[in-house]
Amino acid sequence: MLTDRPPSTAALRARFLESDRLTALDIPNDDRLQASAESIHSAMHGSTASSVRHACTEFLSVASGFYLVRQPAIRVLAARPLRVREGGSSIELFGDYDPETMLIRLWMRTAIRKQVTSFGTFLSTLCHEFCHHLDCQRFGFRESWHTRGFYERTAALYHHARGTPVKPLFWVRAPGERWRIDWPRTNRGA
Numbered sequence: 346m347l348t349d350r351p352p353s354t355a356a357l358r359a360r361f362l363e364s365d366r367l368t369a370l371d372i373p374n375d376d377r378l379q380a381s382a383e384s385i386h387s388a389m390h391g392s393t394a395s396s397v398r399h400a401c402t403e404f405l406s407v408a409s410g411f412y413l414v415r416q417p418a419i420r421v422l423a424a425r426p427l428r429v430r431e432g433g434s435s436i437e438l439f440g441d442y443d444p445e446t447m448l449i450r451l452w453m454r455t456a457i458r459k460q461v462t463s464f465g466t467f468l469s470t471l472c473h474e475f476c477h478h479l480d481c482q483r484f485g486f487r488e489s490w491h492t493r494g495f496y497e498r499t500a501a502l503y504h505h506a507r508g509t510p511v512k513p514l515f516w517v518r519a520p521g522e523r524w525r526i527d528w529p530r531t532n533r534g535a
């Protein structure tokens with residue numbers, strides 16, 4: 346995972362840094378999101394897009410209720426369209442979010458090799474796109490950059506929903522004032 350390049354204007358840059366520093370995200374103290382995530386997992390075994398969409402809608406309903414935001418719409422597509430609008434410098438292989446229509450799209454297969462998306466990747470994409478929604482609807486980060494804070498918030502939501510412990514993320518500098526996750530260190534936890 347790689348962060349976006351910071352914007353060049355001072356005002357936007359300040360907002361970017363705010364998003365970068367916002368590393369914490371409140372998470373519910375019940376297990377309703379975990380139960381919804383499990384329903385998504387079961388639905389993926391049947392692999393019809395409509396049952397998966399149904400389970401995702403439930404997940405988004407619970408999450409939106411907790412974070413007090415409007416519920417985004419969801420579309421689950423069997424395969425990724427070959428041409429897809431990609432925001433800025435990031436390439437999102439498994440989903441996207443449109444801030445205008447508040448629509449999350451997720452796909453169950455990748456475009457190129459037609460591989461089935463794993464449950465872990467699918468759930469982490471759902472959490473990622475929902476965090477774009479939170480940026481726009483709750484935090485006022487309209488550009489919803491991929492900052493270190495954004496990835497930390499996404500990880501907090503994902504690990505809560507998956508029922509796995511949150512790992513501290515370790516970052517290393519990348520060219521162009523960007524950061525990327527140091528996976529060996531992150532996986533080692535030191």
Ligand SMILES: [Zn+2]
Nearest residue numbers: 435437473491
């Ligand atoms: Zn994104």
